[in-house]
Amino acid sequence: MKIIExxxxxxxxDFVTSHLEANFLQSWDFYEFHKNRGKKIVRRAVVDDKNEIIAAYAGVVETAKRGTYMAIAGGPIIDYNDKKLVREIFADIYRAGKEAGCVFVRIRPQLPLSDRSLRLMQELGLKKAPMYLSVEYAGILDLGxxxxxxxxxxxxxxRRKLRKAEKNNIEIVANAEKWAIEEFCKLEKKHAERQKYVAFSSSFLTKQFEAFAKNNEVLIYTAKKDGEILAQNFMIFYGAEASYHYGVSSQLGxxxxAAPLLHMAAMREARKRGCRRYNLWGIVGLEEKSHRFYxxxxxxRSFGCEELKYTPAHDMILSPVKYQITKIIETARKRKRHV
Known part of the structure; x- marks a missing residue:
């Protein structure tokens, strides 16, 4: 085995999409987006004696006042039953984090939560992170x-909402043109004000959109009535998965x-593209009624989705003293934000 960039x-x-559990979090274009934000990225793989990739991970180095860290969301892509291979790639993650001057590496593996997965994280010397990294609890629809x-x-x-929407003469448009992301950014700001959360910047959303648009991996679905935008969904199509990445709506929407119509249209497109599942993205537990995403x-859940819990984010600690500062700050922040 050999490690390569x-x-x-x-x-x-080709390697990432050959794994049915993978999604856009480890796609090439997601890290092109991070590069366009001025971030340092890492794309490394283990190859065998035939120079075939047998495991890989992509990460982005984030800088913060409390310390630099590397984030690996949805990775590494690997056969977790191969203990030797797992040790090899996690050792390389350690080296890459050290080379980047990181205090820690935060890893949220694309691995369903189980006692076995938690034991594995412990055996690898990782500690459960005080804050999440990407979605850890998702609603999944089987497109089979x-x-x-x-x-x-x-x-x-x-079903009642869908029937109501179908009677309202709502037009559904899907495209990857510049106007669509511009309108999405405008509507997101209004939606954030109404729902009392901090909106993403237009630059952040636009750069993400542009990175995926280059390879026909993104569509903005727009619901209109009498020329007025009611709602929009930012959809990413990659490998076996169609991901409902962001969604916004107006009060009129x-x-x-309007939202059910957008999702039904996106599911039809996902089937055409050969996607096997439709990821509604993050959900929270039924008992978490005070959570802002409840x-x-x-x-x-009204879609009748299956609920998938991923192994939560774990930290590979590279600088124990500095890491304690991160742990204190993030634990307090999590309580304050009710997340």
Whole structure:
């Protein structure tokens, strides 16, 4: 086995998409987005004696006042049953983090939560992170089911909203043109003000959109009535998964129940592209009624989705003393934000 830096997009994406559990979090274009933000990125792989990739991970180095760290979301992509390979790649993650001057490396593996997965993290010397990294609890729809089967599994409330929307003469448009992300950014600011959260910057959303648009991996779905935008979904299509990355709506969009129509249209496109699952992205537990995402989680559950818990983010600690500062700050921040 040998560790290499991967410089060819096709080679990288061919390996990542050959793993059904993978999604855009380890895609080439997601890290092109981070590069365009001025961030240092790492793309490394283990190759065998035939120079074939057998494991890989991509990470982004983030700078913060409390200390520099590397984030590896949805990775590494690896056969976790191969203990030798796992040790090899986690040792390389340690080296890469040290080379980048990191206090710690935060890893949220694309691995379903189980007692076995938690033991593995412990055996590798990782500690559960005080803050999440990307989605750890997701709602998943099986696109092997027909539209009729999915609707049969949805709640009565969801089907009622869908029927209502279908009677409202709502137009659904999907494209990757510049105007779509511009409108999305405008609507997101209004949505954030109404829902009382901090909006992403237009630059952040636009750069992300542009990175995925280059390879036809993104579409903005827009619901309109009488020329007015009601709601929009930012969808990413990569490998086996279609991801509902972001969604925004106006007050009028809520009134006319536009959101279900956007999702049904995106699911049809996902099937055309050969996607196997539709990821509704983050949800929170039924008991977490004070969580700020509880309401949107209930909406996602109304689809009748399966609930998938990933192994939560764990930290590979490279500088124990400095890491304690991060742990104190992030623990306090998590309580304050109710996340």
């Amino acid at each position: 991967v410089a060819e997009q096709q080679r990288w994406d 089911k027909s539209e009729e089967e999915i609707l049969a599994g949805a709640s009565q409330g969801f 809520t009134k006319y129940s 309401g949107v989680s209930e909406f996602k």
